[in-house]
Amino acid sequence: MNARYCILSKARHRIGTIANACPKIPGNNMYIHWEKKLELDNDLIDTQHRILILLCRKLDIAIKTGEPEQRVRWIMVELKKFTEFHFISEENLMHEIGYPGVHEHALIHTELLMQLNTMLAKISRRRESPEDLLYFLNKWLGQHVAHEDLKIAEYARTSDRNPIGKNLYSEYLLSSEANEKPGSRTP
Ligand SMILES: [Fe+2]
C-alpha cells in the first residue's frame, strides 16, 4: 500500500467512525447552530465556520418552509461551493503556518467533498433528499470542527509562522470578542 492510499484509508476510516459515533438526531429541528463551543479562537476559521453553519440553517429553513425545489437546489450549490472554498482556505492556512498534519487533514476534506458530490448526485436522482444532506453536513461539521479543525487553531497559536495577511484580520474579520454580547465576558 503506498503512503497516499494509506493516509486516504485512514481518513475514510475516521469519517466512518465519526458517522457511526453520531446517533441520528431525533425530530427535525435540532440541527447544528453556532455556539460558543464551536469557536476555535481563530478569526479566519471561525468566520468561515459561521457562514457554513448559516448556510446549513438557511437550507433547513428553505426545506421546512416549502421553498420551491429549484431554490432549495441553489442553496445546496451555495453550500457546496462555500465548503470547497472553506477547505482550500483552511488548507492554505495550514501550509502558511507550517502545520504538520496538513496532508492528512486535506485528505479528510477531499473525502468529504467526494461524499458531498455523491450525495448531491443522488438527490438529483431522488435517491436521497435535501434533509439527508443537511443531516450528513451537520453531523460531519460538528465533529470535524471540534476535533480536526481545533488542532489547526491550537497549532496556529503556538507557531512562529503567521498566515499571510494576518495583520488584516482585525480590519476584515469579525472577531469572537467583537461578537460577544455586552456583559458576557468576565473581567
Ligand atoms: Fe478542516
Ligand SMILES: [Fe+2]
Ligand atoms: Fe473547517
